[in-house]
Amino acid sequence: MANDPTTIKYYWEDMAVGQVRDLGTITPTREETIAFATQFDPQPFHLDDEAAKASVFGALSASGWHTCAMAMRLMVTNFLLETSSLGSPGLENIRWQKPVYPGDTLRLQSTVLETKPMGKRPDVGMTRNLWEMFNQNGVKVLHMEGWGMFRRRTSAAPL
Numbered sequence: 001m002a003n004d005p006t007t008i009k010y011y012w013e014d015m016a017v018g019q020v021r022d023l024g025t026i027t028p029t030r031e032e033t034i035a036f037a038t039q040f041d042p043q044p045f046h047l048d049d050e051a052a053k054a055s056v057f058g059a060l061s062a063s064g065w066h067t068c069a070m071a072m073r074l075m076v077t078n079f080l081l082e083t084s085s086l087g088s089p090g091l092e093n094i095r096w097q098k099p100v101y102p103g104d105t106l107r108l109q110s111t112v113l114e115t116k117p118m119g120k121r122p123d124v125g126m127t128r129n130l131w132e133m134f135n136q137n138g139v140k141v142l143h144m145e146g147w148g149m150f151r152r153r154t155s156a157a158p159l
């Protein structure tokens with residue numbers, strides 16, 4: 001079971017500034033790209049080859065929100081399920097730097113930028129992370145930063 005205290009490998013104390021994690025790869029299919037766009041971002045260049053060809057993308061491309069969702073999937077599957085994660089208060093600095101096309105193999109990397117205890121919750125620590133996703137050619141397609149909240153191994157005195 002996820003976040004079961006008996007299976008947690010990583011607590012807030014295990015996350016150090018500068019720590020980099022490779023969180024695996026994912027390859028969106030044409031069908032997945034269209035299905036996501038149909039439900040959540042039905043712009044023509046995410047749904048139709050001819051409209052996409054006439055767009056700045058030149059071909060059918062994944063929604064940026066689909067790219068974020070794939071990054072989240074890799075983060076959860078390859079890291080968060082082994083942690084004391086308590087969720088996130090939000091993301092910032094989201095940039096879709098290059099288009100993602102069906103068949104691209106995307107690799108996610110996460111870097112810890114900052115850690116701090118949560119002031120009003122001595123049992124919780126926060127980390128600010130940089131998420132970078134690269135395609136199979138090493139080109140960065142996604143940049144985002146955000147905070148995660150994690151249970152601490154031991155509670156600290158309130159600040």
